[in-house]
Amino acid sequence: MFDISKVKTPCYVVDEAKLLKNLTILDNVMEKTGCKILLAQKAFSMYSTYPMISQHLKGTTASGLYEAKLGREEFDGEVHVYSPAYTEKDMNELVQICDHIVFNSPKQWQKFKGIVEKSGRKISCGIRCNPEYSEIETDIYNPCFKNSRLGTTLDNFDDSLIDGIDGLHFHTMCEQGSDVLKRTIPHIEEKFGKYLYNMKWINLGGGHHITRDDYDLDTLIECVNYLHDKYGVQVYLEPGEAVALNAGYLVSEVIDTAKNGMDLAILDASAACHMPDVLEMPYRPNIIGSGQADEKAYTYRLGGPTCLAGDIIGDYSFDEPLKEGDRLVFCDMAIYSMCKNNTFNGMPLPSIYLQKLDGELELIKEFGYDDFKMRL
Numbered sequence: 001m002f003d004i005s006k007v008k009t010p011c012y013v014v015d016e017a018k019l020l021k022n023l024t025i026l027d028n029v030m031e032k033t034g035c036k037i038l039l040a041q042k043a044f045s046m047y048s049t050y051p052m053i054s055q056h057l058k059g060t061t062a063s064g065l066y067e068a069k070l071g072r073e074e075f076d077g078e079v080h081v082y083s084p085a086y087t088e089k090d091m092n093e094l095v096q097i098c099d100h101i102v103f104n105s106p107k108q109w110q111k112f113k114g115i116v117e118k119s120g121r122k123i124s125c126g127i128r129c130n131p132e133y134s135e136i137e138t139d140i141y142n143p144c145f146k147n148s149r150l151g152t153t154l155d156n157f158d159d160s161l162i163d164g165i166d167g168l169h170f171h172t173m174c175e176q177g178s179d180v181l182k183r184t185i186p187h188i189e190e191k192f193g194k195y196l197y198n199m200k201w202i203n204l205g206g207g208h209h210i211t212r213d214d215y216d217l218d219t220l221i222e223c224v225n226y227l228h229d230k231y232g233v234q235v236y237l238e239p240g241e242a243v244a245l246n247a248g249y250l251v252s253e254v255i256d257t258a259k260n261g262m263d264l265a266i267l268d269a270s271a272a273c274h275m276p277d278v279l280e281m282p283y284r285p286n287i288i289g290s291g292q293a294d295e296k297a298y299t300y301r302l303g304g305p306t307c308l309a310g311d312i313i314g315d316y317s318f319d320e321p322l323k324e325g326d327r328l329v330f331c332d333m334a335i336y337s338m339c340k341n342n343t344f345n346g347m348p349l350p351s352i353y354l355q356k357l358d359g360e361l362e363l364i365k366e367f368g369y370d371d372f373k374m375r376l
């Protein structure tokens with residue numbers, strides 16, 4: 001663990017050793033299956049770590065032009081992209097940098113096929129399909145919910161328009177185990193199996209929590225090998241979370257305490273700006289040394305320094321009363337944090353540190369007033 005008194009708060013600290021631990025697990029899956037694993041940059045795009053990640057993973061995937069450019073510039077590997085709809089302007093640039101382009105429908109493919117072919121580059125194209133099966137309970141994170149715009153259902157899959165397509169893409173999971181994948185595959189096969197025989201690859205998207213302690217790796221390996229052997233396809237996985245799961249922290253300082261029916265503490269980090277998934281998902285991040293409300297002697301409601309009434313991280317208990325200057329370390333803050341930051345209320349962006357394997361704590365980025373002003 002790094003020395004929390006040495007950093008400027010608020011800040012993110014990413015731990016190379018934890019990242020490496022995840023990458024080793026992913027290496028093992030690739031070795032046992034021949035699948036290719038990509039980093040989904042939307043979850044984690046701290047590109048100072050890309051030289052390390054690219055020694056393990058085969059490339060990056062992007063949600064659009066900017067992430068694709070970042071992947072091409074900073075990561076030595078394949079560049080994949082998927083977007084629910086492309087503009088012609090973006091497509092003209094994407095064809096210059098991407099190795100795989102996934103289209104949301106046969107119609108999108110027909111619209112851009114000409115640009116892809118004219119690029120003169122070898123680009124493998126795929127279609128995102130919606131197998132109409134997922135086990136995600138939160139609608140906002142469920143790509144298969146009713147009337148979803150993400151991917152094409154079998155009913156809408158006009159196979160007269162897929163000439164030139166090499167692969168099918170499915171993304172139907174979120175923070176789930178391989179048991180969910182195993183239950184999803186029969187739905188994929190039932191609807192799209194007949195097309196898979198003619199494809200070069202299948203991309204099983206993200207949402208695979210491969211590096212979580214209780215994840216069942218054997219079932220994942222079995223699923224990947226099954227698809228590879230039955231359809232003769234190269235299998236791709238493109239997890240975001242699993243790559244940097246539990247590999248980073250957000251360090252925050254208590255800047256004031258107050259009372260209103262209970263003890264309150266105001267931190268220099270904001271849920272709304274610096275850990276938006278706490279509100280959106282929602283979820284409760286773990287804080288080192290804390291307990292559930294009332295589990296330890298002193299319970300506080302922790303909130304951010306913004307004017308948003310709901311900028312509340314949660315209720316936590318501690319062995320000692322909190323006081324100004326105390327530092328709290330939030331866990332699992334590498335993913336869906338830095339890349340979702342915003343400067344609502346003129347909040348400063350947290351600094352970014354890297355705890356390196358050799359023990360050095362390197363300050364990667366620091367932000368100031370200009371980073372707020374320049375966007376407005």
Ligand SMILES: *Cc1c(COP(=O)(O)O)cnc(C)c1O
Binds near residue numbers: 040173206207241
């Ligand atoms: C979000 C997403 C991912 C990454 O998902 P994780 O939950 O971070 O693993 C991969 N592919 C697509 C198409 C996505 O939308």
